[in-house]
Amino acid sequence: MDKTLLKGLMVLESITEAENRARTVDEVAARVGLTRSNTHRTLQTLMHAGYIEKDVNNGYRGTIKLMGLGVRQLARLDVRQFAAPFMHALADATGETVHLSVLDGIDVVYIDKIDSPQPVRAYSMVGGRAPAYAVATGKALLAHAPEGYLARYAAQLTLHTPRTAGTLAALEAELAQTVRTGYAVNTGEWRDGVGGIASAVFDGLDRPIAALGISGPIGRLPATRIAELAPLVVHNANQLSLAMGARCIPRAA
Structure with missing residues (x-):
């Protein structure tokens, strides 16, 4: 030595x-x-x-x-390397598909996933994209985006289903709620009948770098089930944040 x-x-x-x-x-x-x-x-x-x-x-x-x-x-810390135990914990506890997503403009990109064992489940693929403002992982990240970020993409907001927040004002109100609770919810805003819950993941500089969430049929994610599962989602996202070097635990559900 x-x-x-x-x-x-x-x-x-x-x-x-x-x-x-x-x-x-x-x-x-x-x-x-x-x-x-x-x-x-x-x-x-x-x-x-x-x-x-x-x-x-x-x-x-x-x-x-x-x-x-x-x-x-x-910058060298790959969130995927640290996410596996928390993704598996969520998959085991919820029985739903688990996603790890990152923000790219007004879209999210799925960088890792664990499929639900259920015969009816949310369809997605690693490398696939979805409109961030219409899925839970995307909204979890947009809620912590820098000031003015959303305004740059206001013209691209599109109604994918009748539940999509199609205006900047409506989306901003929903994102403010996400900040307060610590998690975002999708109630069939991207695809009819598919919902989700997600929470942001932070790095050692306390920047939002990813989102961890679950997706499944709306029939398996009614309001009561969302209230039950949201703390699990937030807890695992928080633990992943700490593993990534975050200096404090974000707000719990």
């Missing part, structure tokens, strides 16, 4: 643990259990490498270079 490298990493971790302030040499030394001179040499090495900097009060803090390392690592 390279003890010098280990000391350097310990010092670097100590610097990044201090929220919204720099740490002095003495604070870092006490934190990692090194002598002051050893700590100072390690700090100088990290400064030379560009990972920390000294402020006007001679305190040490991380640089944007250090932040860049973390952001690049977060």
